[in-house]
Amino acid sequence: MRLTLRWAIALKLNPMRIVIVGGVAAGMSAASRAQRQRPDADIVVFEAGEYISYAACGLPYALGGELKEEGFGRLVIRTPEQMRGRGISVRLGHRVQGVDAQAGTVTVCGPDGAVTAEPYDRLLLATGSEPVRPPFAQTDLRGVHLLKTIPDGQALEETLRSSKRVCIIGGGYIGLEMAEILRGRGLSVVLVERAAEVASVLDGPLRAPVRAALEAGGVDVRTGVSVTGLTGQGRVTGVQTDAGLIRADTVLVAVGIRPRTELAQAAGVSLGATGAIAVNARQETGVPGIFAAGDCAESLHRVTGQPVYIPLALGANRMGRVAGVNMAGGDATFPGTLGTGIFKTFGLGVALTGLTQAQAEKAGLDAVSVDLTTTDAAGYHQDARPVHLRLTGERGTGRLLGAQMVAEEHHAAKRIDVVAALLGVGGSVQDLFESDLAYAPPFSSTWDFPLVAADRLLRQL
Amino acid sequence: MRLTLRWAIALKLNPMRIVIVGGVAAGMSAASRAQRQRPDADIVVFEAGEYISYAACGLPYALGGELKEEGFGRLVIRTPEQMRGRGISVRLGHRVQGVDAQAGTVTVCGPDGAVTAEPYDRLLLATGSEPVRPPFAQTDLRGVHLLKTIPDGQALEETLRSSKRVCIIGGGYIGLEMAEILRGRGLSVVLVERAAEVASVLDGPLRAPVRAALEAGGVDVRTGVSVTGLTGQGRVTGVQTDAGLIRADTVLVAVGIRPRTELAQAAGVSLGATGAIAVNARQETGVPGIFAAGDCAESLHRVTGQPVYIPLALGANRMGRVAGVNMAGGDATFPGTLGTGIFKTFGLGVALTGLTQAQAEKAGLDAVSVDLTTTDAAGYHQDARPVHLRLTGERGTGRLLGAQMVAEEHHAAKRIDVVAALLGVGGSVQDLFESDLAYAPPFSSTWDFPLVAADRLLRQL
Numbered sequence: 012m013r014l015t016l017r018w019a020i021a022l023k024l025n026p027m028r029i030v031i032v033g034g035v036a037a038g039m040s041a042a043s044r045a046q047r048q049r050p051d052a053d054i055v056v057f058e059a060g061e062y063i064s065y066a067a068c069g070l071p072y073a074l075g076g077e078l079k080e081e082g083f084g085r086l087v088i089r090t091p092e093q094m095r096g097r098g099i100s101v102r103l104g105h106r107v108q109g110v111d112a113q114a115g116t117v118t119v120c121g122p123d124g125a126v127t128a129e130p131y132d133r134l135l136l137a138t139g140s141e142p143v144r145p146p147f148a149q150t151d152l153r154g155v156h157l158l159k160t161i162p163d164g165q166a167l168e169e170t171l172r173s174s175k176r177v178c179i180i181g182g183g184y185i186g187l188e189m190a191e192i193l194r195g196r197g198l199s200v201v202l203v204e205r206a207a208e209v210a211s212v213l214d215g216p217l218r219a220p221v222r223a224a225l226e227a228g229g230v231d232v233r234t235g236v237s238v239t240g241l242t243g244q245g246r247v248t249g250v251q252t253d254a255g256l257i258r259a260d261t262v263l264v265a266v267g268i269r270p271r272t273e274l275a276q277a278a279g280v281s282l283g284a285t286g287a288i289a290v291n292a293r294q295e296t297g298v299p300g301i302f303a304a305g306d307c308a309e310s311l312h313r314v315t316g317q318p319v320y321i322p323l324a325l326g327a328n329r330m331g332r333v334a335g336v337n338m339a340g341g342d343a344t345f346p347g348t349l350g351t352g353i354f355k356t357f358g359l360g361v362a363l364t365g366l367t368q369a370q371a372e373k374a375g376l377d378a379v380s381v382d383l384t385t386t387d388a389a390g391y392h393q394d395a396r397p398v399h400l401r402l403t404g405e406r407g408t409g410r411l412l413g414a415q416m417v418a419e420e421h422h423a424a425k426r427i428d429v430v431a432a433l434l435g436v437g438g439s440v441q442d443l444f445e446s447d448l449a450y451a452p453p454f455s456s457t458w459d460f461p462l463v464a465a466d467r468l469l470r471q472l
Numbered sequence: 473m474r475l476t477l478r479w480a481i482a483l484k485l486n487p488m489r490i491v492i493v494g495g496v497a498a499g500m501s502a503a504s505r506a507q508r509q510r511p512d513a514d515i516v517v518f519e520a521g522e523y524i525s526y527a528a529c530g531l532p533y534a535l536g537g538e539l540k541e542e543g544f545g546r547l548v549i550r551t552p553e554q555m556r557g558r559g560i561s562v563r564l565g566h567r568v569q570g571v572d573a574q575a576g577t578v579t580v581c582g583p584d585g586a587v588t589a590e591p592y593d594r595l596l597l598a599t600g601s602e603p604v605r606p607p608f609a610q611t612d613l614r615g616v617h618l619l620k621t622i623p624d625g626q627a628l629e630e631t632l633r634s635s636k637r638v639c640i641i642g643g644g645y646i647g648l649e650m651a652e653i654l655r656g657r658g659l660s661v662v663l664v665e666r667a668a669e670v671a672s673v674l675d676g677p678l679r680a681p682v683r684a685a686l687e688a689g690g691v692d693v694r695t696g697v698s699v700t701g702l703t704g705q706g707r708v709t710g711v712q713t714d715a716g717l718i719r720a721d722t723v724l725v726a727v728g729i730r731p732r733t734e735l736a737q738a739a740g741v742s743l744g745a746t747g748a749i750a751v752n753a754r755q756e757t758g759v760p761g762i763f764a765a766g767d768c769a770e771s772l773h774r775v776t777g778q779p780v781y782i783p784l785a786l787g788a789n790r791m792g793r794v795a796g797v798n799m800a801g802g803d804a805t806f807p808g809t810l811g812t813g814i815f816k817t818f819g820l821g822v823a824l825t826g827l828t829q830a831q832a833e834k835a836g837l838d839a840v841s842v843d844l845t846t847t848d849a850a851g852y853h854q855d856a857r858p859v860h861l862r863l864t865g866e867r868g869t870g871r872l873l874g875a876q877m878v879a880e881e882h883h884a885a886k887r888i889d890v891v892a893a894l895l896g897v898g899g900s901v902q903d904l905f906e907s908d909l910a911y912a913p914p915f916s917s918t919w920d921f922p923l924v925a926a927d928r929l930l931r932q933l
Contacts, residue, residue, distance in 0.1 A: 079852055079854055085852040323911070325909070353912045395540070428890045432903075442897050449888050450529070451814045457786055
């Protein structure tokens with residue numbers, strides 16, 4: 012696109028002002044891409060916290076001493092100084108309190124308490140998510156922790172140094188990752204989950220090996236148990252449940268996360284049915300000039316085409332990039348999410364992509380699943396370790412719907428990506444079966460396990 | 473399809489007779505599928521050797537003591553007795569000498585030397601491949617080995633027990649796998665390669681890390697060196713080259729394999745331009761009733777659509793299945809090959825799929841490649857190890873063409889499969905970039921390396 016001289020001068024004198032609320036995954040991705048798309052834009056990021064662009068998913072590994080260097084600093088991917096060097100202004104400790112979409116301004120409270128109005132041409136809400144804080148967790152007791160930010164991690168680290176008995180409330184990704192980390196630190200760990208089984212996002216057959224690994228690792232797993240309160244004065248001493256008291260000097264609450272949408276609502280931006288901010292594929296909200304991306308926004312599921320709220324890091328980064336390009340005048344679209352996820356617990360790799368059988372049925376699809384237990388490498392090779400794969404397809408169409416995996420050598424769970432790649436292009440079970448996957452005995456069987464599962468599934472479609 | 477009673481009786485009295493020449497990957501896959509497709513068929517497999525259905529790719533690992541149980545027996549996947557239990561007659565030590573396509577018979581020489589004519593309704597040539605035996609290797613010297621069959625492996629094992637210095641001739645898959653195995657046995661290893669570098673199937677930038685790993689592992693690598701002869705009386709004592717004599721008490725010749733097509737030629741079956749048997753997607757040769765599958769047959773490359781000869785285990789099994797279904801009256805097609813390959817050498821995983829830049833240029837495609845060196849896990853995680861990825865796409869169309877990888881933690885090379893899966897459905901570089909791959913710090917960066925490479929490649933298409 013060539014600009015006329017007059018336009019070019021106007022742009023130079025009045026550069027586009029892009030304001031981004033939130034400086035973690037989506038916000039900083041957007042800032043980087045907007046800057047690349049439109050180097051003359053005036054880009055300002057307001058971040059309420061002390062850090063930008065940090066890897067929240069790395070917090071368990073910082074607590075586990077599994078980083079290349081000790082401490083939480085290694086999780087910061089980019090500093091405000093680095094962003095400034097790229098022409099992006101980052102203001103830490105600045106909380107955006109309100110949006111006037113008519114006037115095109117945000118009100119910002121700085122670290123000194125001063126409130127100013129800041130103009131924008133394009134505004135990105137990248138306000139992220141926050142851990143769900145159930146009523147019992149709303150307490151001043153020391154030793155009760157959430158885990159979302161670097162300060163959360165630092166506070167938990169401090170507590171753990173004088174801890175012996177930890178109760179983890181919640182058997183999802185974070186609870187399961189942290190169970191391994193805490194046992195690795197020699198702590199006694201009780202894990203409480205309200206649902207009938209841990210890792211309840213998975214279909215039934217995949218949950219049992221996860222629980223077995225936790226128990227083999229010395230975790231006291233209590234499922235179907237609801238927490239009713241906490242005990243203690245000053246520091247927590249226990250967790251009260253509908254199945255008795257659990258003694259603990261540290262409590263980690265990890266019962267899910269919810270989108271932070273207060274600012275969006277104040278600005279008149281609509282939420283979707285999921286409770287997160289509704290956006291189109293360009294990450295535009297219903298209010299002109301206002302975009303949303305990351306853990307505060309919902310997205311379309313690539314299999315069902317329906318809005319979902321599955322806040323994960325890659326999706327947040329991707330949405331941020333799309334928003335950044337579009338805010339700066341480019342044209343990009345977010346392809347939607349498959350909810351591909353993976354985590355490690357007690358040496359197991361657990362992964363899923365697309366729909367589970369339960370999710371597919373709930374979406375009204377005529378789904379069928381096959382379960383395969385085999386090995387990641389050739390069965391005769393000493394490195395071969397068990398893998399469990401559940402593959403789900405659609406009767407009639409033959410379409411792939413999803414996969415779930417538990418791998419006893421955790422890296423093997425990453426092989427879920429073969430299914431994720433095909434789901435992304437609307438691939439069929441036949442496409443998976445015909446995939447020319449890599450084979451050598453230390454890596455796979457001649458017919459690698461996704462191919463074997465696809466072959467079995469084809470006979471049932 | 474409903475059969476009339478008369479037809480059914482005729483079939484019962486005269487069941488279809490399927491004769492299969494060769495009882496390894498393609499042959500036994502065909503036998504199994506044909507039996508499943510048509511349980512009443514009379515299926516006979518003639519195998520010249522002593523074993524059927526063995527994992528030739530596992531031979532290096534048997535020699536390396538890396539099997540779950542010692543010895544070569546573990547590499548036999550199915551025995552003749554097991555096949556007989558499924559109604560498939562397997563005749564070991566039976567060499568098929570000729571085919572009379574007019575009469576529909578093969579002449580077979582049994583272990584006792586008796587020659588008989590055996591009728592067939594459908595004939596499968598699954599005669600496989602054999603190692604290229606250069607003139608210098610045509611010698612009676614003890615200590616000179618090829619490695620293709622279980623007896624080859626057993627003979628080499630015997631030799632290695634009194635060996636100190638091994639010379640490997642050939643720097644392809646087998647030579648590189650065996651170099652690691654032999655060093656692991658404490659032997660001195662010299663590897664001689666005629667080309668300018670080892671792993672010469674890879675583009676230049678990927679070859680250097682492979683050579684570096686070999687040398688770090690103590691292998692004396694001599695590239696650009698041609699072998700002219702062997703020395704010794706009784707047992708080999710050295711390898712003569714155009715760059716001097718290499719002392720060795722054991723020589724492994726691994727300079728490639730060629731299709732075994734003598735029987736096909738005798739039967740009047742045409743070969744393709746690659747020198748292997750020409751077949752259509754149903755694995756039919758040009759002669760009615762005669763099929764070919766596995767290492768003796770060529771196949772179409774899924775990227776170029778051109779015939780290629782890339783004999784690999786999965787493709788052989790797949791072709792065998794297709795032939796088996798079709799011989800028994802079903803309808804199956806072979807999707808072609810991507811040449812996806814992987815091997816391990818000195819802890820490195822080396823993999824490729826689709827076309828290299830060199831192959832793409834040779835095929836007349838407007839190809840462009842990007843090289844990425846990064847880590848398999850999140851950069852800050854202690855488990856993160858270097859990976860090198862080269863991704864190749866087509867200018868104009870945006871089509872993916874191929875990928876090559878070297879991973880310092882060998883399992884990570886299996887992640888080439890994401891590209892292989894997309895290549896199989898004609899996916900684009902954009903499709904790869906938009907793939908929702910699994911992320912958690914012990915497994916990947918937020919943007920896993922195939923996504924980063926796709927992003928970079930997109931900017932050059």
